Amino acid sequence: MDELFTYLLQFGSLNPQQLDLIATKATPLALPRDAYFLEAGQVSRRVGFLLEGVLRICYYNNQGQEITRNFIDEHHLTTNLRGLEDGLASAEYVQAVTDCRLLVFTKPDWDELAHTIVGWREMVHQMTTRHLHEKLARISPMVSQDATTRYREFLANYPQLANRIPLSYLASFLGMTQSSLSRIRRNIR
Structure with missing residues (x-):
C-alpha cells in the first residue's frame, strides 16, 4: 500500500483518514502472465495500480495483426478512462506481459473516493495528464x-x-x- 500512497501524494495532499479510506477500497489482484486486465468489447469497471510486473495495451488492426500500443510498468495506474467515465466499450486489451500484482478499485469505490475526498478529481486529472505526457514522450519521436x-x-x-x-x-x-x-x-x- 505504501507504493500507492507514495504515488498518490505526488499529486496532492491526503490526510491519514483519507489514506485509510483509500486503503479500504483497494483490493489486491494477482494477474498471471498473458491474462487480461481488460478485454476489447468490455466496459472498464475498475482502476488498477500496478505494484509489480508489466502490462501492455494492444489491439488488432484491420488486417488482423496484433499491435502493441503501449507498456505500463510498476507504480502506474491502468484503466480505460472513456469506458470508466462514459460507459463505452474498450477497443483495446490490457494484458499482463509478466506475472503482475495490482491494487484494484471498482468503479463504485473509485467514484466514492471522488465524492468523499476533496481534491480527488484534481489529483486524478494531474495523474492522467502526467500519463499522457509520458505516453507522448515515448511514442512521438518514433514517428520520424x-x-x-x-x-x-x-x-x-x-x-x-x-x-x-x-x-x-x-x-x-x-x-x-x-x-x-x-x-x-x-x-x-
Missing part, C-alpha cells in the same frame, strides 16, 4: 526515426523494460517485424 534509432532510444529511455518483454511485443510497439528487430539487435552488439 528509423528502426535502429527507435530501438536504441527505447533501450536508453526504458532499460527496465527491455529485458522483461517478449521481442514480438517490443517489435510491434516499435513498428517493425520481429526479424527486423532481431537483426538490429545483432548489429548493435
Whole structure:
C-alpha cells in the first residue's frame, strides 16, 4: 500500500483518514502472465495500480495483426478512462506481459473516493495528464526515426523494460517485424 500512497501524494495532499479510506477500497489482484486486465468489447469497471510486473495495451488492426500500443510498468495506474467515465466499450486489451500484482478499485469505490475526498478529481486529472505526457514522450519521436534509432532510444529511455518483454511485443510497439528487430539487435552488439 505504501507504493500507492507514495504515488498518490505526488499529486496532492491526503490526510491519514483519507489514506485509510483509500486503503479500504483497494483490493489486491494477482494477474498471471498473458491474462487480461481488460478485454476489447468490455466496459472498464475498475482502476488498477500496478505494484509489480508489466502490462501492455494492444489491439488488432484491420488486417488482423496484433499491435502493441503501449507498456505500463510498476507504480502506474491502468484503466480505460472513456469506458470508466462514459460507459463505452474498450477497443483495446490490457494484458499482463509478466506475472503482475495490482491494487484494484471498482468503479463504485473509485467514484466514492471522488465524492468523499476533496481534491480527488484534481489529483486524478494531474495523474492522467502526467500519463499522457509520458505516453507522448515515448511514442512521438518514433514517428520520424528509423528502426535502429527507435530501438536504441527505447533501450536508453526504458532499460527496465527491455529485458522483461517478449521481442514480438517490443517489435510491434516499435513498428517493425520481429526479424527486423532481431537483426538490429545483432548489429548493435
